Amino acid sequence: MDIPSAHLFSIATGSSEPIYRQLVDQARRLIAGGQLAPGDAMPSVREVAHALAINPMTVSKAWGILEMEGVLTRRRGLGMTVAQAPPSGHGSAQRAQLLRPTLERAAFEARQLELDPDTVLALFTKIMKEMP
Incomplete structure (x- = not known):
C-alpha cells in the first residue's frame, strides 16, 4: 500500500475558508472521486505541513475531523488510513x-x-x- 503524496493537497491562501476546512474538503473529494481508496494510507501530518508550508497542527486538526466523521481511521504504526466504508456515498x-x-x-x-x-x-x- 503506497502512501499518497502530500502534493495531492493544495491551499488557497487568499480564501476566506480556513486552511483546515480546505484540507477536509479536498480529502473528501479525493475519496469520493476514487483517488484515495479504502485502506489507503494518508500522507503524514508532517509531510503535508511541509509540502504546503503550513502549521502541522492545522493538518492534524483536519485529519482529526475526518477521523471523528468516520472518513479516516487511525492504525497503530501506520498513521491515518481511509476508512473501509467511508460514510459519504460515492454516487x-x-x-x-x-x-x-x-x-x-x-x-x-x-x-x-x-x-x-x-x-x-x-x-x-x-x-x-x-x-x-
Whole structure:
C-alpha cells in the first residue's frame, strides 16, 4: 500500500475558508472521486505541513475531523488510513454536492468580474477538456 503524496493537497491562501476546512474538503473529494481508496494510507501530518508550508497542527486538526466523521481511521504504526466504508456515498449526486462550495465561490467571483454565465460556462468547459 503506497502512501499518497502530500502534493495531492493544495491551499488557497487568499480564501476566506480556513486552511483546515480546505484540507477536509479536498480529502473528501479525493475519496469520493476514487483517488484515495479504502485502506489507503494518508500522507503524514508532517509531510503535508511541509509540502504546503503550513502549521502541522492545522493538518492534524483536519485529519482529526475526518477521523471523528468516520472518513479516516487511525492504525497503530501506520498513521491515518481511509476508512473501509467511508460514510459519504460515492454516487454522482454526492460527488456533485462536494463540488458545490467550490462552484459557489467561482460564481461569486464571476459576478464580481461582471462575467455572464455563458462566458463562465464556456471557460469551465474548456478547462475541463484540457485536464488530463
